[in-house]
Amino acid sequence: MENKIKHIYGDKAPIVMQGIERLLAKYKDGKPQNSWVTEDEVMLITYGDSVRSPGEMPLQTLDEFLTNDVNSGVTAVHILPCFPYTSDDGFSVVDYRVIDPDLGDWGDVEKLGSHFDLMLDAVINHASASSPWFQGFLQDDERYQDYFVVADPVLDYSSVTRPRALPLLTEVETPSGKKHVWTTFSADQIDLNFESPQVLLEILDILAMYAHKGSRFIRLDAIGFMYKKLGTTCMHLEETHMLVQVMREFLDIAVPGTILITETNVPHKDNISYLGDGNEAHMVYQFPLPPLTLFSFYKQNARKLMDWANSLEPTPRHTTFFNFLASHDGIGMRPTEGILTLEERDMMVENVIARGGFVNFRDNGDGTKSPYELNINYMDALTDPEASDAERAKRSLAAHAILLSLAGVPAVYIHSLLGSRNDRQAALDSGINRRINRAKLDKQTVCEELQADSLRRSVFEQMSELIRTRRAQSAFAPQAAQQVVYLDDRIFSIRRTNEETGQQILVLVNVSSEEVSVDTGIQGMDLITGQTVDGVLVVKPCCYHWVGAASK
Numbered sequence: 001m002e003n004k005i006k007h008i009y010g011d012k013a014p015i016v017m018q019g020i021e022r023l024l025a026k027y028k029d030g031k032p033q034n035s036w037v038t039e040d041e042v043m044l045i046t047y048g049d050s051v052r053s054p055g056e057m058p059l060q061t062l063d064e065f066l067t068n069d070v071n072s073g074v075t076a077v078h079i080l081p082c083f084p085y086t087s088d089d090g091f092s093v094v095d096y097r098v099i100d101p102d103l104g105d106w107g108d109v110e111k112l113g114s115h116f117d118l119m120l121d122a123v124i125n126h127a128s129a130s131s132p133w134f135q136g137f138l139q140d141d142e143r144y145q146d147y148f149v150v151a152d153p154v155l156d157y158s159s160v161t162r163p164r165a166l167p168l169l170t171e172v173e174t175p176s177g178k179k180h181v182w183t184t185f186s187a188d189q190i191d192l193n194f195e196s197p198q199v200l201l202e203i204l205d206i207l208a209m210y211a212h213k214g215s216r217f218i219r220l221d222a223i224g225f226m227y228k229k230l231g232t233t234c235m236h237l238e239e240t241h242m243l244v245q246v247m248r249e250f251l252d253i254a255v256p257g258t259i260l261i262t263e264t265n266v267p268h269k270d271n272i273s274y275l276g277d278g279n280e281a282h283m284v285y286q287f288p289l290p291p292l293t294l295f296s297f298y299k300q301n302a303r304k305l306m307d308w309a310n311s312l313e314p315t316p317r318h319t320t321f322f323n324f325l326a327s328h329d330g331i332g333m334r335p336t337e338g339i340l341t342l343e344e345r346d347m348m349v350e351n352v353i354a355r356g357g358f359v360n361f362r363d364n365g366d367g368t369k370s371p372y373e374l375n376i377n378y379m380d381a382l383t384d385p386e387a388s389d390a391e392r393a394k395r396s397l398a399a400h401a402i403l404l405s406l407a408g409v410p411a412v413y414i415h416s417l418l419g420s421r422n423d424r425q426a427a428l429d430s431g432i433n434r435r436i437n438r439a440k441l442d443k444q445t446v447c448e449e450l451q452a453d454s455l456r457r458s459v460f461e462q463m464s465e466l467i468r469t470r471r472a473q474s475a476f477a478p479q480a481a482q483q484v485v486y487l488d489d490r491i492f493s494i495r496r497t498n499e500e501t502g503q504q505i506l507v508l509v510n511v512s513s514e515e516v517s518v519d520t521g522i523q524g525m526d527l528i529t530g531q532t533v534d535g536v537l538v539v540k541p542c543c544y545h546w547v548g549a550a551s552k
Contacts (some may be wrong), residue, residue: 001020001245001246001250002017004112004242004243004245004246005017005020005246005505007239007242008194008195008239008242008243009052009197012080012197013131013184015197016197016200016212018198019198019272020201020204020401023201023204023205023208023250023254023541024250024253026205026208027208027212027254027255028254029076030208030211030212030254030255030256031061031212031255031256032214032256032257033083033211033255033256033257033258033259033296034117034216034257035257036318037259037320037409037478038337038465038477038478039378039470039471039472039473039474039475039476039477039478039480040075040378040472041075041076041117041219041409041471042073042074042075042076042162042404042409042410042411042412042467042470042471043074043075043076043077043078043117043119043409043410043411043412044066044072044074044076044077044116044411044412044413044414044417045078045080045230045324045326045327045328045411045412045413045414046062046077046078046079046080046413046414047079047082047089047090047328047414047438047440048061048062048079048080048082048100048103048104049061049102049103049440050062050414050415050438050439050440050441051065051414051440051441051442051443051446052440052441052442052443053442053443053444057103057104057108058098058102058103058104059079059082059104059108059109059112060104060108061105061443062077062079062112063108063111063112063115064065064443064466065144065443065446066112066115066116067115069443069447070447070450070460070464071417071464072417072460072463072464072467073455073464073465073467073468073471074116074417074467075113075116075117075413075471076116076117076216076217077116077117077118077119077268078118078119078121078217078219078411078466079109079112079118079119079120079121080121080328081093081121081123081250082099082100082103082109082120082121082181083095083096083097083098083099084098084100084101084128085099085100085122085128085137085333086128086130086188086339086340087128087186087188087189087456088185088186088188088189089328089432089434089435090121090123090289091121091123091125091189091221092123092126092128092129092188093123093125093127093128093131093191093539094128094130094131094132095131096122096124096127096206097131097206097209098122100173100541106213108212108281109186109213109214110213113214113215114214115215117216118214118215118216118217118333119209119216119217119218119219119261120213120214120215120217120218120219121218121219121221122203122206122207122210122218122219122220122221123221123222124192124203124206124220124221124223124226125185125191125192125221125222125223125225125226126183126185126189126190126191126192126222127189127190127192128188128189128190129187129188129189129190130188131190133147133148134147134148134190134489137174138172138173138174139174139175140174140175140176143169144199146195146196146198146199147192147193147196147199148181148182148190148191148192148193149176149181149182149191149192149193149228150181150182151168151169151180151181151182152180153171153180155230157169157230157282159231159232159233160232160233160234161225161233161234161235162184162362162363163184163185163222163225163258163265163362163365163372164184164185164186164360164362164363164372165278165361165362165363166183166185166186166187166363167183167187168183168184169181169182170180170183170184170187170190172230178505179520182228184222184225191225191228192226192407193228194226194227194239194243195220195227195244200243200246203247204247204250204420205410207250207251208249208251208254208255209249209326211251211254211255212254212255213371214313215258216257216258216259217259217260217261217465218251218258218259218261219261219263219265220244220247220259220260220261220262220281222264223244223262223263223264223274224240224262224266224270224274225238226240226243227239227240227243230408235266235270236264236266236273236291238242241273241274241276241280242460243260244247244260244274244276244281245279245280246278246282246424247260248260248280248281248282248391249279259283259285260280260281260282261281261282261283261284261285261322262274262280262281262283262284262285263285264284264285264287265285265287265329265332265334265335265541266287266334266335267334267335267337267338268287268288268308268311268335271284271285271287271335272315272377275315275316276316277316277317278315278316278317278319281319282318282319282320282498283319283320283321283322283324283408283409284321284322285324286322286323286324286338286406286408287323287334287335288308288323288335288339289323289324289402289403289406289424290325290326290331290332291331291332291333291335291336291348291374292304292305292308292336292339292340293305293325293399293403294331294348294378294381294382295333295336295340295348296346296397296492297382297395297398297542298347298351298509299516300490300511300512300513301489301511301512302489302490302492302493302509302511303489303493304339304340304483305402305511306486306492306493306494307484308339309436309482309484309494312407312482312486314481320363320407320408320409320478320479321406321408321409321478322409322411323403323405323406323408323410323411324403324406324410324413325378325399325400325403325410325412325413325416326377326378326412326413326415326416326437327411327413328378328413328434328437329373329433330360330373330374330375330433330437331352331373331374331375331376331378331381332372332373332374333345333348333370333371333372333374334362334372345371345491348374349371349374350380351381352374352375352376353387354385355376355380355381355383355384355422356376356380356385356422356424357374357375357376357377357380357381357422357436358374358375358376358427358433358434358436359371359374359375359433360372360373360433360434373433373434374435375427375433375434375436375437376422376437377415377420377421377422377423377436377437378396378397378399378413378416378423378437379392379393379396379416379419379420379421379459380392380422382395382396382399382531383395383396389455389458390458391542392419392439392455392459393419393455393458393459393462394541394543396416396419396459396463396532397459397462397463397466398509398510398511398542398543398544400412400416400463400466401466401507401509401546402492402509402544404466404467404470404476405494405496405505405507405509405546406468406482406494407478407479407480407496408478409478410470412463412467413437415437415439416459416462416463417459417460417463418441418446418450418456418459418460419455419456419457419458419459419460420437420439420456421439421443421455422436423435423436423437423438423439424436427499433488445465448468466528467529469528469546473503473505473548474498474500474501474503474525475496475497475498475503475504475505475548476496476505480497480498480499481495481496481497481498481499482494482495482496483495483496483497485506487518487519487520488516488518489515490510490511490512490516491508491509491510491516491518491539492507492508492509492511492513493506493507493508493509493518494506494507495507503548504547504548504549505527505546505547505549506520506524506545506546506547506549507544507546508520508524508537508539508544508545508546509539509543509544509545510539510540510541510543510544511542512541512542513541513542514524514541515538515539515540515541517536517537517538517539517540518536518539519535519538520533520536520537520540520547521535522535522547522549522550523535523549524547524548524549524550525547525550526545526546526547526548527546527547527548528544528545528546529545531545533545533547
């Protein structure tokens with residue numbers, strides 16, 4: 001750790017190391033987290049107030065709903081940013097150390113953590129313009145003068161990667177005159193200056209606090225933008241990787257067993273670089289999976305998805321992928337670069353718009369824009385608007401059968417689990433495209449729909465059963481081998497093998513509207529239906545099978 005600190009901070013390194021030693025003393029009684037992840041782990045992604053009940057604090061409602069009202073099979077809960085904020089639905093944090101009083105308090109978080117493993121967000125690339133840190137900066141408070149990146153607007157920033165079509169620099173007034181601060185995402189999200197030793201120490205303290213409060217997993221949001229160096233893209237810089245490694249080493253000592261997950265919505269090679277040599281993040285988001293799975297259903301052909309899966313190399317020991325299809329954000333398109341052609345990406349954009357979705361664009365730096373993100377509920381993205389509810393459920397479940405089969409830890413979004421649809425009106429009313437998939441649900445109404453003959457019930461019951469079945473299979477352990485099996489391009493097919501237990505599962509998911517007969521080459525049983533399989537198996541449209549090979 002010390003060598004990395006010296007590389008980043010030079011002659012200020014002793015100050016940083018002394019600060020780290022003080023923090024380690026502060027958290028020396030930190031309770032170790034659970035051991036490394038297994039097949040018995042499935043995470044739910046949700047906002048703290050995705051499910052509401054009148055007169056109750058939302059975090060209490062969420063705990064009650066997940067613990068007593070439903071049996072979903074999930075073992076962990078990712079609470080999206082649950083701190084006071086001013087914009088971007090939580091991703092402009094005012095105070096990192098306080099739970100948003102509109103949601104509850106730390107006691108509510110810890111209670112939920114007594115029933116599920118937790119993941120909290122560390123939104124540490126930037127802070128809210130209303131945060132005490134930035135307000136102090138605006139008043140020339142010397143404590144905060146180096147907390148933010150001040151830039152000269154005359155210089156050339158054309159090489160800087162831009163995720164949104166908004167100005168990179170924002171002008172602000174201070175007693176000492178006008179200044180321009182770096183704002184990667186918006187004028188309300190002011191980038192933190194990690195060249196400052198005090199900023200790093202603040203963030204390390206916050207990370208340790210989250211782990212101390214029971215957050216087994218910590219998500220490092222938009223971490224690729226963390227360090228700035230003029231004349232570069234300011235993405236994935238050496239210093240950024242070193243800072244993540246420092247965070248990892250610090251938490252390994254402060255609260256052993258804490259798992260860091262980096263969120264970098266970029267092409268695959270850059271994304272997996274955050275695993276390092278097993279010394280950086282423990283997990284990386286598998287961003288190509290959502291768009292490539294959707295593309296497979298659009299084309300009724302899984303070849304590109306399988307080719308991509310075939311290109312994945314085993315990750316270093318005690319690292320793995322964090323797999324997902326839907327989340328609070330949209331479906332990222334940058335990870336498809338080098339995999340899908342421009343025409344294929346345009347086809348996806350057209351299909352999403354036809355299904356009621358929206359598209360967010362990014363600035364390419366040359367006056368042009370490219371699709372950055374498709375905003376739509378994933379089940380609606382998969383299905384024609386005129387399709388029946390039965391068809392919607394079938395397609396959503398088939399896609400999630402792919403998700404739950406792949407090497408890594410799977411995460412299911414709450415609106416996918418509960419069979420929600422597009423909330424177009426919320427997006428239109430707010431002007432925020434992402435709100436199409438961020439609906440706030442009334443708990444009583446949801447519980448009634450889960451008891452009725454409804455799309456929600458159909459999706460929830462089948463998804464929950466799929467999750468429980470998955471958790472019981474050692475072949476789905478993160479470290480179990482994964483081999484792509486090319487049987488028919490209409491069938492997504494992989495073989496998962498746990499060398500330690502000997503269990504082997506052949507995964508078959510039909511992404512087409514045709515029946516497909518495949519020669520599995522094995523004798524065994526479908527773990528989902530209980531059907532005996534002896535060689536040839538007919539896979540119906542948008543159906544899926546997990547065939548467990550018979551013991552020899």
